[in-house]
Amino acid sequence: DAEITQSPRHKITETGRQVTLACHQTWNHNNMFWYRQDLGHGLRLIHYSYGVQDTNKGEVSDGYSVSRSNTEDLPLTLESAASSQTSVYFCASSEITASGRNEQFFGPGTRLTVL
Amino acid sequence: RKEVEQDPGPFNVPEGATVAFNCTYSNSASQSFFWYRQDCRKEPKLLMSVYSSGNEDGRFTAQLNRASQYISLLIRDSKLSDSATYLCVVISNTGGFKTIFGAGTRLFVKA
Numbered sequence: 001d002a003e004i005t006q007s008p009r010h011k012i013t014e015t016g017r018q019v020t021l022a023c024h025q026t027w028n029h030n031n032m033f034w035y036r037q038d039l040g041h042g043l044r045l046i047h048y049s050y051g052v053q054d055t056n057k058g059e060v061s062d063g064y065s066v067s068r069s070n071t072e073d074l075p076l077t078l079e080s081a082a083s084s085q086t087s088v089y090f091c092a093s094s095e096i097t098a099s100g101r102n103e104q105f106f107g108p109g110t111r112l113t114v115l
Numbered sequence: 116r117k118e119v120e121q122d123p124g125p126f127n128v129p130e131g132a133t134v135a136f137n138c139t140y141s142n143s144a145s146q147s148f149f150w151y152r153q154d155c156r157k158e159p160k161l162l163m164s165v166y167s168s169g170n171e172d173g174r175f176t177a178q179l180n181r182a183s184q185y186i187s188l189l190i191r192d193s194k195l196s197d198s199a200t201y202l203c204v205v206i207s208n209t210g211g212f213k214t215i216f217g218a219g220t221r222l223f224v225k226a
Contacts, residue, residue, distance in 0.1 A: 033214070035216075040218065041218060042119065042202065042215070042216030042217050042218045042219065043159070043202070043216040044216070045213070045214050048212065048214075056212065059213075090158055090159070101147055101164055102147055102206055102214075103149065103161055103164060104161070104214070105161065106158035106159050106160070107158060108157070108158050109157075109158050
């Protein structure tokens with residue numbers, strides 16, 4: 001069955017280190033997204049991609065980067081981890097339907113702690 | 116004012132009750148609307164899309180009111196398994212793609 005996976009599921013790192021979170025989907029969706037979820041906030045969009053070699057900044061992109069070298073993967077990199085980036089990170093993918101709808105399907109999440 | 120606002124609850128209801136959630140949004144150019152369900156420490160899962168004419172899926176009914184800029188979710192005959200957080204999602208593609216999630220409404224269904 002098609003699915004979307006994230007790794008690692010849990011990560012503890014130190015301030016200043018570079019961290020990369022992986023996201024892999026087998027839906028063959030063109031669109032992929034990264035969100036973070038914190039208490040008191042809804043999910044907030046970090047970066048998104050409409051296809052290979054396409055990346056775009058979301059609402060909270062500072063300190064994060066993504067690259068899209070193939071359809072299946074959208075890794076998220078924290079260039080220099082900060083304690084404010086402690087959060088749960090969700091990856092999602094979608095395909096625009098014929099009616100123009102954009103229903104996103106989520107991976108299981110990565111819980112990141114920055115000490 | 117937040118772009119998408121939901122009553123955080125919690126809503127505590129007995130099994131069999133009918134419960135309704137509202138969600139307001141500020142961008143009148145918003146194009147797509149959804150309800151997601153999120154269980155504790157799990158990923159959000161699509162519950163249903165919200166169409167202009169309203170739509171129903173079993174015990175769940177979603178409505179969109181563009182004039183007043185809100186969407187609603189009605190759950191009839193609540194089950195224990197409906198206990199979760201319900202997230203309202205609004206998507207616009209005017210001036211750049213934006214997906215805005217509400218902070219969610221907690222629902223507890225009790226026996």
